[in-house]
Amino acid sequence: MTMSVKDEDLLTGEERAQEKQLVRKQTAVYVYEAPVRLWHWVTVFSVLILCVTGYLIGAPLPTMPGEAIDNYLMGYIRFAHFTAGYIVAIAFVGRIYWAIVGNSHARELFFPKLLSSAWWKEVWHEARWYLFMEKTPKKYIGHNPLGQLAMFFFFVLGMIFMIVTGFALYGEGLGQGSWADEMFGWVIPLMGQSQDVHTWHRLGMWYLIVFIMTHVYVAVREDIMSRQSLISTMVGGWRMFKDDRPD
Amino acid sequence: MSQIETFYEVMRRQGITRRSFLKYCSLTAAALGLGPTFAPKIAHAMETKERTPVLWLHGLECTCCSESFIRSAHPLVKDVVLSMISLDYDDTLMASAGHQAEEVLHETIKKYKGKYILAVEGNPPLNEDGMFCISGGKPFVEKLKYAAKDAAAIIAWGSCASWGCVQAARPNPTQAVPIHKVITDKPIIKVPGCPPIAEVMTGVITYMLTFGKMPELDRQGRPKMFYSQRIHDKCYRRPHFDAGQFVEEWDDEGARKGYCLYKVGCKGPTTYNACSTVRWNEGISFPIQAGHGCIGCSEDGFWDKGSFYDRLTNIPQFGIEKNADEIGTAVAGGVGAAIAAHAAVSAIKRAQHKGDQE
Ligand code: HEM
Ligand code: SF4
Ligand code: SF4
Numbered sequence: 179m180t181m182s183v184k185d186e187d188l189l190t191g192e193e194r195a196q197e198k199q200l201v202r203k204q205t206a207v208y209v210y211e212a213p214v215r216l217w218h219w220v221t222v223f224s225v226l227i228l229c230v231t232g233y234l235i236g237a238p239l240p241t242m243p244g245e246a247i248d249n250y251l252m253g254y255i256r257f258a259h260f261t262a263g264y265i266v267a268i269a270f271v272g273r274i275y276w277a278i279v280g281n282s283h284a285r286e287l288f289f290p291k292l293l294s295s296a297w298w299k300e301v302w303h304e305a306r307w308y309l310f311m312e313k314t315p316k317k318y319i320g321h322n323p324l325g326q327l328a329m330f331f332f333f334v335l336g337m338i339f340m341i342v343t344g345f346a347l348y349g350e351g352l353g354q355g356s357w358a359d360e361m362f363g364w365v366i367p368l369m370g371q372s373q374d375v376h377t378w379h380r381l382g383m384w385y386l387i388v389f390i391m392t393h394v395y396v397a398v399r400e401d402i403m404s405r406q407s408l409i410s411t412m413v414g415g416w417r418m419f420k421d422d423r424p425d
Numbered sequence: 426m427s428q429i430e431t432f433y434e435v436m437r438r439q440g441i442t443r444r445s446f447l448k449y450c451s452l453t454a455a456a457l458g459l460g461p462t463f464a465p466k467i468a469h470a471m472e473t474k475e476r477t478p479v480l481w482l483h484g485l486e487c488t489c490c491s492e493s494f495i496r497s498a499h500p501l502v503k504d505v506v507l508s509m510i511s512l513d514y515d516d517t518l519m520a521s522a523g524h525q526a527e528e529v530l531h532e533t534i535k536k537y538k539g540k541y542i543l544a545v546e547g548n549p550p551l552n553e554d555g556m557f558c559i560s561g562g563k564p565f566v567e568k569l570k571y572a573a574k575d576a577a578a579i580i581a582w583g584s585c586a587s588w589g590c591v592q593a594a595r596p597n598p599t600q601a602v603p604i605h606k607v608i609t610d611k612p613i614i615k616v617p618g619c620p621p622i623a624e625v626m627t628g629v630i631t632y633m634l635t636f637g638k639m640p641e642l643d644r645q646g647r648p649k650m651f652y653s654q655r656i657h658d659k660c661y662r663r664p665h666f667d668a669g670q671f672v673e674e675w676d677d678e679g680a681r682k683g684y685c686l687y688k689v690g691c692k693g694p695t696t697y698n699a700c701s702t703v704r705w706n707e708g709i710s711f712p713i714q715a716g717h718g719c720i721g722c723s724e725d726g727f728w729d730k731g732s733f734y735d736r737l738t739n740i741p742q743f744g745i746e747k748n749a750d751e752i753g754t755a756v757a758g759g760v761g762a763a764i765a766a767h768a769a770v771s772a773i774k775r776a777q778h779k780g781d782q783e
Contacts, residue, residue: 236737237750238688241679242669251669308767310774354643354653367645371724372655372695377740377749384753388760395764399771 207319209283209417217273218412224266225386228340231259232383236376260348267341283320290323290330297323315404319417325396332389336382343379347372432471432634446471453635456628458650467635477634478533478541480572481515484565485558485592485601486547490583491517493620496706497627506627506634513541516560527561534575542633543576545569548585549607550592550599557599566607573608578639580614580629581605584723587615587647594728605646614639615646617698619722624703625651647697656693656719659701662686680716690734691718698723 210218234255242249277285291297304324306312316322321329346365349358350372369375401408407418430438436446450471451464483491495507495518507518514530516522521529533541547565550557555564573579581604584590592601605613616629629648632640640648657663665671666685673679673688687694693701696719700711712719718734721727731739731746739746747755 238669238671241671241673241684246664246668246670249668249670253667255669310770313778350655351658354649363644367725370726371721372697373692373721373724373730373738376695377738380737380749381740381753384749384757387753387757391757391760391764395768399768403771403775 205419205422206416207419208415209281209319209411210415211276211280211284212415213272213276214280214284215412215415217269217276220269221266224262224269225390227258227262228266229383229387231255231262232380235259236380263341263344263348266337267345270337270341286320286326287329287334290326300324301327315400317405317419317423319406328389328392332385333393336386336389340379340382340386343369343375343382346375347379429475431474432476435476436471453628453631456624457632470635470637474635474637477577477637478513478537479544479630479634480513480530480533480541480576481518481544481546482565482569482572483515483517483560484545484547484569484585484604485550485599486583486585487591488517488546489620490546490585490626491515493618493623494582494626495623497623506630530561530572534572538575540577541575542578542580542630543572544580544582544630545586545604546582548589548592548601548603550601551607552598552600557601569604569607573604573611576611578614578633579604579608579611580616580633581646582616582626583621584617584619584727587617588725590619591728594726612639613646614642614648617647617652617723619727621723622651622699622703622705625699651699651703652697652723654697654699654702656696656698656701656713657691660685660693660713661701662713683716686713686716686718688736689718690732690736692721692724692727692730692733693719696721696724 235252238252238255242251274288277288300316300323303312303316304322307315308324320326342362342365345358346362349356349361349363350366352358354363366372366375369378397408400406401410405420405423407416407420411417433446436449437443441449447464447468450467451461453467454461454463457463497506513533514526516526519526519529547558549555549564549566549569551566555566558565560568581587585592585601586604589597589601589603592599593603605615614629614633616626618625625648628651629640632648632650640650643649643652657666660666662683662685665683666687670682670684671679671688672684672686675689685691691713693713700719701713704711704714720733721730731748735748737748737750739748740752
């Protein structure tokens with residue numbers, strides 16, 4: 179690329195200067211530590227279960243034949259939902275913990291640099307790349323800024339919303355005075371009544387589904403078309419670069 | 426009157442025998458879920474405590490709460506409570522009328538300043554300075570504020586006083602509001618339902634009269650003893666819900682077998698009330714037992730949640746009424762199409778630039 183590009187403009191994200199130097203010389207950087215990768219795949223699995231079971235909670239399967247005593251379909255579906263809900267929520271809390279103790283890339287998800295103009299320039303660049311207006315994408319060790327932005331607003335906020343509304347509904351089942359009711363019960367009058375929380379929780383699922391569709395598509399596309407690896411990075415932790423040009 | 430009477434004295438004066446009085450005490454203990462040992466305590470309280478007067482106001486309403494109340498399953502409770510209440514003021518039930526009745530209201534408020542319970546049925550409409558509900562020649566909202574000012578505690582009877590109910594349903598032309606929008610400095614006990622169950626009403630009021638304190642309330646101001654669980658939590662059709670056995674249509678096999686009414690819109694899972702335990706009409710039945718889903722009558726804004734017969738309710742904020750799945754599939758479909766188009770363009774671009782990239 180052109181020599182006029184300053185060092186600071188390159189490789190945005192949380193990476194340190196030494197890291198930037200590394201990228202020029204070597205073609206792989208360790209980005210996602212094991213807990214982040216584990217969290218990612220646990221979340222993938224649980225959210226899939228949550229979407230399927232959640233959908234069936236609101237729009238159940240056709241009636242089961244036989245006696246009630248021989249069937250527990252709705253019970254199992256709800257049980258799976260609540261178990262996956264617990265797993266996803268605990269994993270999310272663990273992920274926040276790792277953002278504190280893990281490497282700098284572990285923090286990117288939670289802190290889009292909304293106040294940095296350089297960062298917004300990168301967002302713009304990425305947007306142009308997706309709109310086919312930019313011929314070559316930039317290299318990123320962590321998230322690209324547009325991805326970071328989408329991750330934050332769709333995934334982080336969406337997930338927090340689902341966990342809060344989910345446990346508010348769960349608290350209704352556990353009963354008044356239960357921990358879930360004490361911690362999240364206030365959500366119900368805030369949204370109107372229980373029925374409204376159900377409706378918003380369901381809309382939240384569609385919000386996440388739209389995120390998942392886009393996320394998967396972009397990950398596959400970037401894996402093919404960008405200058406770094408994505409999917410294998412979330413499996414093995416190493417970001418591989420396909421060329422040794424600096425920017 | 427120099428000395429304020431006790432409850433017991435009032436009852437005796439009303440012609441209630443001591444035997445009936447003691448029966449009433451044990452019934453009350455049972456209705457409140459207290460053990461039999463509480464009956465003598467209640468009796469003692471009633472014999473020694475000064476009578477708490479009750480004023481009962483009527484605003485914009487259909488009077489279904491009063492109708493329910495006077496059909497209380499235990500006639501004794503009803504007689505006792507009613508006779509105590511009618512001593513004071515209830516413009517629907519009291520003997521006097523017109524100026525005479527209004528005079529009683531002023532007198533009671535003056536005499537028992539800060540000591541009486543104010544029970545409100547219906548709610549105040551605020552539009553046009555409250556002209557949509559005139560009571561005693563004045564907008565009801567003024568009467569409400571006047572009576573609330575010196576009350577010890579306030580009971581909001583029914584969904585009207587508690588949430589707004591049908592007169593506050595969209596688009597609410599009279600601007601009817603629940604009473605807590607008008608009375609902001611007093612504890613309000615919400616007893617929602619359209620109407621509330623008679624036993625719940627007498628239970629709440631008896632508790633307050635006998636113990637001289639408010640029942641324990643939940644986050645939204647409803648007495649925990651009757652509103653801490655959903656219809657769904659104690660519904661006798663619940664095993665069919667857990668089994669996944671639903672009425673799919675009103676005249677199907679499942680309906681005849683008494684399956685769960687979830688798919689035909691039962692709001693039991695989101696409705697806090699005592700119907701599935703206390704039931705209605707002297708405990709004979711309740712809507713679900715009669716084969717119809719709960720419509721959520723004790724919940725905030727239940728008129729505005731779309732059809733009573735849909736499980737997924739409409740979201741009116743989206744202009745055209747749509748439920749979450751209709752909105753969700755439309756958006757997901759749109760995004761899916763956009764992804765497909767984007768992928769196609771990407772593939773073409775990539776093919777075009779194959780040479781100059783490497
Ligand atoms: C990715 C996250 C989640 C998704 C996509 C999801 C999806 C759904 C959906 C679609 C429903 C049905 C709503 C309706 O139509 O009434 C539902 C219900 C529910 N969800 Fe979730 N949910 C998620 C997370 C959670 C979490 C973390 C919890 C907490 C334990 C939870 C607890 C519940 C409960 C208690 C219900 C109501 C069940 C019932 O009424 O029987 N959800 N969920
Ligand atoms: S009939 Fe209604 S309240 Fe009863 S189990 Fe079914 S959904 Fe719940
Ligand atoms: S079953 Fe539901 S709709 Fe019917 S009276 Fe009870 S709370 Fe109201």
